[in-house]
Amino acid sequence: MKKIFALVVIILFSVFSIYPVLYVLTVSLRTDQAFQANQLNFFGDNTGFQNFTRLITETDFLIWFRNSVLVSGTSTILGVTMAATAAYALSRYSFKAKRWILFSLLTTQMFPATMLMLPFFIILAKLQLINSFMGLFIIYASTALPFCIWQMKAYYDTLPIDLEEAALLDGCSKWQVFYKIILPISSPALVITGLFSFMAAWSEYMIAAIVLQDPALYTLPLGLKSFQASLATQWGLYAAAALIVSIPVVLLFFMLSRYLISGLTVGSVKG
Amino acid sequence: MIFQMKKIIYLLIFSFSFSFAKESPTKPVQIQIWHQMIYSHREVLARAITTFENSNPGVKIRATYRETEELRSAFQSAAMGGSGPHLIYGPSDQVGPFAAMGLISPLENELPTEFWNQFDSLAVPVYQDHRYIVGDTVGNHLMLIYNRKIVKNPPATIAELIAQAKQYTIDSDKDSKINQWGLVFNFTEPFFFVPWINAFGEGFLKNQIEPNLNTTATQAAFTFIQDLKIKHKVIPPECDYEMANSLFKEGRAAFIINGDWSWGDYKEAKIDFGIAPLPQNEVTKLWPAPLVGTKGYSLNANITDSEEKKITLKVLQFLTSEQVQTLFLAEVGTLPSNLNLRSQAGVKNNAQLTASAQVMLYGQAMPMVPEVRAVWDSLRKHYQAVLGGQELPVTASEAAQLDAIKQISNMNNVTQPGLQAKLISGLLIVILILLSFFLLRRFPEFIRALRAQPLYWAMLLPSLLIIFLIVVYPFFYNILISISNFGLRTFKDWQIIGLQNYVEVFSDFQFYSVLLKTIIWTVTNVATHVAIGLALAIFIDQLLPFKGLWRVLLIIPWAIPQYITALTWRGLFNQEYGPINHFLQTWFQLPAVQWLSQPFTTFFACFITNVWLGFPFMMVVALGGLQSIPQSLYEAAKIDGANEWQRFKLITWPLLLPVMIPAALLGFIWTFNNLNVVWLVSNSGEPADQTHILVSYVYKSAFNLYRYGYAAALSLIIFILLMAYGFWFVHKKSLKEKTSI
DSSP: HHHHHHHHHHHHHHHHHHHHHHHHHHHHHBBBBBOOOSSSOSOTBBSSSSHHHHHHHHHHHHHHHHHHHHHHHHHHHHHHHHHHHHHHHHOOOOTTTHHHHHHHHHHHHHHHHHGHHHHHHHHHHHOTTTTSSHHHHHHHHHHHHHHHHHHHHHHHHHEEEEEEEEEHHHHOOHHHIIIIIIHHHHHHHHHHHHHHHHHHHOOOOHHHHHHHOOOGOOOOOHHHHOOTTTOOOOOOHHHHHHHHHHHHHHHHHHHHHHHHHOOOOOOOOOO | HHHHHHHHHHHHHHOOOOOOOOOOSSOOOEEEEOOOOOOHHHHHHHHHHHHHHHHOOOEEEEEOOOOHHHHHHHHHHHHTTTTOSSSSEEEEEGGGHHHTTTTTOOOOOTTTTHHHHTTTTGSSSSEEEEEEEEEEEEEEEHHHHHHHHTTTOOBBBBHHHHHHHHOOOTTTOOOSSSSSSEEOOOSSSSHHHHHHHHHHOOSSSTTTTOOSSSSHHHHHHHHHHHHHHHHHHSSSSSOOOOHHHHHHTTOOEEEEEGGHHHHHHHTTTTOOEEEEOBBBBTTTTTOOOEEEEEEEEEEEOOOOOOHHHHHHHHHHHHTHHHHHHHHHHHHHHHOSSSSHHHSSSHHHHHHHHHHHHHHHTTTOOOOOOHHHHHHHHHHHHHHHHHTTTOOOOHHHHHHHHHHHHHHHHHHHHHOOOOOOHHHHHHHHHHHHHHOOOOHHHHHHHHHHHHOHHHHHHHHHHHHHHHHHHIIHHHHHHHHHHHHOOSSGGGGSSSOBBBBBOOOOOOOOOOHHHHHHHHHHHHHHHHHHHHHHHHHHHHHHIISSHHHHHHHHHHHHHSOOOOHHHHHHHHHTTTTTOHHHHHHHHHHHOOOOOOGGSHHHHHHHHHHHHHHHHHHHHHHHHHHHHHHTTTHHHHHHHHHOOOOHHIIIIOOOOOOOOHHHHHHHHHHHHHHHTOOHHHHHHHHTTTTTTOOOHHHHHHHHHIIIOOOOHHHHHHHHHHHHHHHHHHHHHHOOHHHHHHHOO
C-alpha cells in the first residue's frame, strides 16, 4: 500500500519533470519555426527532422559545440584544481581569519549577478582579455570557486583525520598525504564539484555575451541566442539546439549519478 | 579628488595585472559591426560584406549579431569600457540614449552633402541638430496583415474590422475553445497599442518629447482594446507576440497586426497574405498612426584614430549604398531608403512594398529621445492594469501620465555633488587608510603564518587572489557607483554624490512591497523544494525498486539550462494553447485560467517553474544524507517497536538536518537572487510590473531606465540583507552545534 502510494507520487513527479522536455521536442520537430504547440504532436503534417539537419549543415553549431566543450572543460579543470587545494587547506589548517574567509566565500553568492557585468567588462578590457577564451576561463573558474571550495571542504571535513596522522607517522610529507591519500578517496566530491563547474560554464550566457564578440568564438548559449531575435525567433532551430545542448549534461548526470549521491554533502556532519 | 580615488583603486587592482603582446601592425584593418538583423537578413549582410572585402583587400569586416535589447546593453558596457564595435546597426530609437550618453558620433560633417541627399529624410533623422544614424531601410511599422484564404476584402473602418473579426472568430467543433480567431496581435505591448490612440484624437507624445497620456484619446483607446477582448471576444484574451505569430502561421487567424519584418516569416510558412492600413475610426475620421522608423548604422564615439575612422566611414557608405540596398530589396524585400532606388521597378512593381508605403503615409515618426523609454514603461504598466481589470481607463491615463513625468525627471535629474559628497569620499578614504593600516599591522603575523605552514598557504592563496580579483573588485566598484550620480546624462563623467540613492530606495513604497514579495517568494520556494526533495528521496531510497531510473528521471530539470526551461514554461502556461489549461479543462472541467495576465497567477506560474527547477538539487542532497545514515539504527529502532513515523521523526529527520540546513541556506540565496525565472516567465515583470522580485527590479532600473546609481544602491541593499540573514543563520546556536559551517 505504502509502496503503491510512493510509486504513484514518483511517477507523477517523473511526468512533471519530463513533460516540458517533451514539449521542447515537439517544437523542435515543427517546421514552421513557431513556438506554441497545440498539444504534444510528434507526427503532424509539418513535423520532421529538418531543424536538426539544418542545425548541423547550415549553422555553425559544431563550432559552437567545440568552443563550449573547450571553455567548460578548461574552466572546470582550473576550478576543481584550485578548489580541491584551497578547500583542503581550509579544512585541515586552522588560523585566525579562517572563519572570516569561509563566511566571505558564502557572501560572494549573495551579490546580484547582473550588477557584476559592467565591472567584469572593465577588468577584462584592462587586462586585454576581451574576445579571448582566457577571459572566460578566469571568470568561470573564479565565480564557481566559492561554491566548489565550500563543497570540497565539507567533504574533507567528513574524512577522519587518523588516516593522515598515520601516513605522516609513516614518513609521508604533507603534500604526499594530500596527493596520494586524500585526493583519491575524495573522488566523489571532486566529480561533483567538477560537474557543478561544468554545468555553470556550459549554460552561462550573460558573461559570454560581453566577453566574446567574434562569432567564431561563440559558445553554445550565444549561438542559441542568435536564433532568437526580438520579434522573429527561429523557434524550431532554437528548440533543436536546446535539446542537443542539454544532452551532454544529462549524459554526464547519468554517468555520474553514482557519485552524485555520495559526493554531495553540502556542509555535512561534524566528525 | 574623486577621480583620483578611482585611479588609486584601479592602480591597486591592476598593479599586479599583466599585459599581452600588442597585435603586429601588418595585420589587415578589422572593422567590427554589431547589428540586430533577423536571421534571413544576416545572410544578405554577409554577402554584402564579402563583396566589400574582395574589393578592399586590406580590410576585414566582422559582423556580430545581438538581440535588440542585448545589443543596447552590451554596447553601453563596451563603449563605457572604452572599446566596442566601429559601427552599430539598429532601430532609430536607440539613437537618443546613445547620443545622450555620448557613445556615438555626429556624422553630418563626416560625409558629403551628395551622400545625404540620396536618402529619404526618414532614414537620416536629425536628433538635436545632429545626424547620428544612416538608415538603409525605412518602415518598421505596424500594419494589418490578413490571410487571403479567409478574408476577401480588408476592412476600411474600425467597425468593419470588428464585424469581420467577429465573423471569422469560429469555434468549429463547439467545445467552447476557439479554433480560428478573427484578430490576433501582441496587444499588451505599448508599441502595438499607441497607434490606436491617434485614431481617437491626439497622439501619445507632445512635441516629440513630452508624454501626452492623460487624454480622452488614450482612454478611448484603452476601452477599444478592452472591448475587443471582453465585449466582442475577437482576440485571444492572452496573446503575446509568439502566440499571435503561431496562430497566423498556422492559418488559424484572419487578421494579425504586425510589422514589415514578419513578411519573410509568413512567406516561409506558405501563408497567402495581404496588407492593409490599420482601419480608420469611422466616428472621428482619424487613422491609427503606426510608428515609422528607420534602421541604420551609427559610428562609435570611441573611434578617434583618423585612418580607422576613414575606413569605417567607407564601410558605412558601402553598406547604405544603392548597390547593397538593391541586394536587400531583391533578397528579403525591405523598403529601401535610397530615393533613386525607390522610383525603380523593383519597388514600384512590388505589391507588398507599395501597400506598405501606403500604410506609412498614416504613420508618425518613431521618437528618438531617451525619454520615450519612460513613456513606454509607464504606459505599459497602467495599460496592462486596465486590461487586467485593476484600473479604470480614466484613472489609468492620469496615472500613466504622472508616472511618465516622474520617471523622466528621475532619468534626467543629475544630482550635483555637495558637502555630503565630500564627507562621504573623505570617509571612504579614511576607511581605506584604516583598512590598509590594519592589514599592514597584521602583515608580520601573516608572514609568520606563511613561514609556519607554507604548503597550506600555497594551496589557499591562488584561489583567494583570483576570487579577490573577479568577485571582490566588482563589489567595491559597485559601492562607488551606488553613491554616485551615474545615469543616462552622466554616463561618462559620473561623480560621487553621497547617499541620495539609498534615501531614494528607502523612501519608495514600492521597495517594501517588492521586498515582501521577494521574501514570500523565497520562503515558499525553498520550503517546497526541501519538502518535495525530501519526500522523493525517502521514497526512492527506502521504498522503491529501480532507484537509478527514478533518480535520473527526476534529475532532468536540473540538467537543462534555465533560460530554455523558463521560456518553455511560459508556453506551457499559455491561456489558450498551453497544455496546463488543456489538462485542467479536460480532466477537471475547470474554466481556462489566464495565468500570465493576472499578478497572482503569474507569480504562481513563476513559482511552479522554479519548483520544477529546484527540487532535484534538494532531492540529491537528501539522498546523499540518507546514505550516510547507518541501516543498523533503523533495525534497532524496529526492535524497540518504533513505528514508521517515529523512525522518521527520531532518526531520519535529525540526521538529515545537518545536510539539509546548509543546502537550504544556499537554496535561499539562489532563489532570492534568481533573475532568470521571474524575468523570463513573467516577460520582464508583466503584467503591469507587479511580478518583480528585488533582483528583477534592479535589472529593470539599471538597464531599462539607465539608473545605474540607483540600481547599484539597491543591489548593495540586497546584498546586505542576505548577508545579515546568512550571519544570523550561521550563528544560531542550535545550528552551530549540528553543522560545520
